Amino acid sequence: MHPNDARAAQYRGQQESKMHRSMCELISELAALDERCEETKVDEYLPPTEGKHGRYPDVLVDWRDFGRFAVEYQMSHTFQTEVSQRCIHYDREGIPLLWVLSSFDPERVPQAVSDVVHRHRGNAFVLDQQAINASREQRTLVLTCYMSDGAGYDAPVLVRFDALTFPESCLPFLEDRLAGPLLERIKSKRLPYFRALRAWGDRMSDLPLADLEPFAERQCVDRLVAAAFSIVAEAAGKPENFASEHPNIRAMLNTFQNSGTLAPYARLLTALIENTSQRGLLKGSVGEHLGRSINGHRLGHIEQVSEASPEWRLLRELLPEALDPFTRQRLVEAGALPAWAK
Template sequence: MHRRMCELIAELAALDDRCVDTKVDEYLPPKDGKHGRYPDVLIDWRDFGQFAVEYQMSFTFQTEVSQRCIHYNREGIPLLWVLSSFDPVRVPQAVSDVVHRHRGNAFVLDQQAVKASREQRTLVLTCHMSNGQGYDAPVLTRFDALTFPETQCPFLADRLAGPLIAHIKEKRLPYFRALRTWGDRMDHLPLPDLEPFAERRRVDRLVAAAFSIVAEAAGKPENFASDHPNIRAMLNTFQNSGSLAPYARLLTVLIENTALRDLLKGKVGEHLQRSIEGHRLGSVEQVDELSPEWILLRELLPEALDPFIRQRLIDSDVLPCWAHDG
């Protein structure tokens, strides 16, 4: 059945005058690397180039999905995963991994898509798009209506990274507004709940320092936390004074996942490490991932501090430049 469906995909693609050639389960030598692959269907389109299709009937493990995506990205060949079926109510993890790669799009070759392909004489697929709570009613889409990013898998509409980025920015906006207006006052950041925080002033300064790090990493230096001429002086002073010493590990993880990673090789890294060592010796208490401060910064700066969201953005090739660790 898998072979027959792959041959059907090749047959429908060949209806298009732009289709130069199709191959089913034939070895594709590598352009870059030591190993090639056997794409389920390889289609060569005039004025576009090669295009690979993987037809998924079984539950492919996430690691295998990742390996195939990495391989075709390296080879510069767009990869489209086509599902044998899709139930929007019950989505197995293996299918969810594939949908995630296509930014919330699930592509299926069903009877309606086959009929439309023959009528339009090109490859047409049924597309289910995530709406955050479930999936919209499926629509038919032609191959040439899809968006093909430079890397990663094609999609009809970005239902994953776009809404996620918008949500993150909306969450941060009140804090940016407060930081830019607070002057010498340290008492009016819009913290969600004051009860868990032992010292409001210290948490305000932590958020200001973290946002200063991000601003510097983004190439738009702005010190929200102090009057120091740069964030190096600010971080060193706050570690030496002890005001941000309990957050040394948190700040280290943040810096490690930004374009400022090299800061940790100099005095800043030394001062942070000294505070961390102080915790091990019992002289400085360090917050951990379950502390309200860490949770707050993870919600505000998930690109660097939330491993799951960070990986989603990496997979969609939309991780912001400031969050690249070099």
């Protein structure tokens, strides 16, 4: 079903309810209490500065010394495509976008709401009666904010709109409860590997990591991990070859592909390199050697490991910024993808 047809079926042809309209007018009224407010508009067409199509923001506010911001009030289960389109549009227009929810139950968060909370870096903003009262008392827009703790949500707090952090792109937030903690968890998972690789003096022995024991082709897996971490180190601007004595990763990768040592992992290594700042390697000899391993090797046909293989799963867990599409997209949307993975 086309999204437009799905929306028509969902709303039964009535795209805006009376309740939605009245809540948008209330948000406009509360924002206008602030003496910095110069103008508010409810459901009025906003022409684009780029592209062919504008939008009808639920509420558009112009504040002196701040500029313009848009509010989208969510009562129904907005489709992910629609959430994405609105976020992309306002980001392109340089207008901060704030999604305000009609209600929020920390024990039951529908996917449509989760998508919005995720884009606000783990923050859910609600206009409830407490927030309405605080807005009128403080004469500015105040919202109730629920912040993710990883497993659930902290007790809600009241927050003024002007107390939020506004990144250059992406949506505002009170505290980053998504990208920061996520990157810390990834870093802590990876740290023992970096330490073990730096202590790996004898390349003919096994890496001193117990969680690699189940692999049958232990030596090959050790080389694979070392090669992958060498690629990441190079991409991060801290070159270090953990896998061999070669002077650079180009020579190391070419040798291991030509000899067949890492030939079964050519597709995996290609996927990794493609999602790093070192993707230029694929245009030269490294790309040629990896391509030969994938399409036919001088040693004969070499079967490539699949994304379901233990080796691919291991590297996806250790290097999710490059190899886990879901984690990668979450970091992209939060504007927090590390430079090495761009």
